[in-house]
Amino acid sequence: MYVLLTVMALVWMFPLVWAVYNSFRDYDYVLLNGYLSVGGYTFSNYIDSWQIGGIPHYFFNSLIITVPSVLLILFFGSMAAFILARFSWKFNIFMLAVFIAGNLLPQQTLLTPLFRLYNAIPVPYWMSSSGSLYDSYWGLIIVHVAFQTGFCVFVLSNYMKTVPHELLEAATVDGASLFRQYWQVVMPLCRPALAALATLMVTWIYNDFFWLSP
CATH class of the missing domain: 1.10.3720.10 (MetI-like)
Incomplete structure (x- = not known):
């Protein structure tokens, strides 16, 4: 039961964690290399949303x-x-x-x-x-x-x-x-x-x- 609940919790949290992870990546880099790629880290997404939005x-x-x-x-x-x-x-x-x-x-x-x-x-x-x-x-x-x-x-x-x-x-x-x-x-x-x-x-x-x- 402990293992089952742990796996369910990880599966449930994965979309949220992955969304937060991709929010720190450059949009053009993600489009070019895919959402499962690694790299293209930047804070510009948050800066732009804070200032422009x-x-x-x-x-x-x-x-x-x-x-x-x-x-x-x-x-x-x-x-x-x-x-x-x-x-x-x-x-x-x-x-x-x-x-x-x-x-x-x-x-x-x-x-x-x-x-x-x-x-x-x-x-x-x-x-x-x-x-x-x-x-x-x-x-x-x-x-x-x-x-x-x-x-x-x-x-x-x-x-x-x-x-x-x-x-x-x-x-x-x-x-x-x-x-x-x-x-x-x-x-x-x-x-x-x-x-x-x-x-x-x-x-x-x-x-x-x-x-x-x-």
Whole structure:
């Protein structure tokens, strides 16, 4: 089994390793001698892509959208999840279903309404060169927060239910407010879940092209 898994891992990794290897080779040399040849090493491919492709500009744009979106998603999602996990009331299931339903709604169905809405909402020109939410960082951040918060609430609410209720009772007896219980008791215990969600959110938002304005 150990040998089989090792061979499967090597076979799985070979295309990626070979692609990285060929990225350090001259394109004309590879065309002339074949992809299985050896030689023609150069860093010009990365230099050209960095300078000509405008990678710093696009990477900075992605950071402006991804970082605030992930932070807001985790913050709002964790607060909503804390309330759903902390209190037992008859609307808990309904509220959780509302958050989950937001993830089940196809984003394509909202493309045209959001386009019209964003063009109709005026914002200062220091926020957007178009004078509206359309074609702005703010519009993309709002969309990602709205669509991804539901999944965050679903995951964190189930994770927070595993936190012993006695910890919160002890914090209440010690005079801790509800927000302090959330911030200083529950949130530190949810670091594994927050880290996993942050990784997923960064991957989804950073790789998103659907909501990018032309």
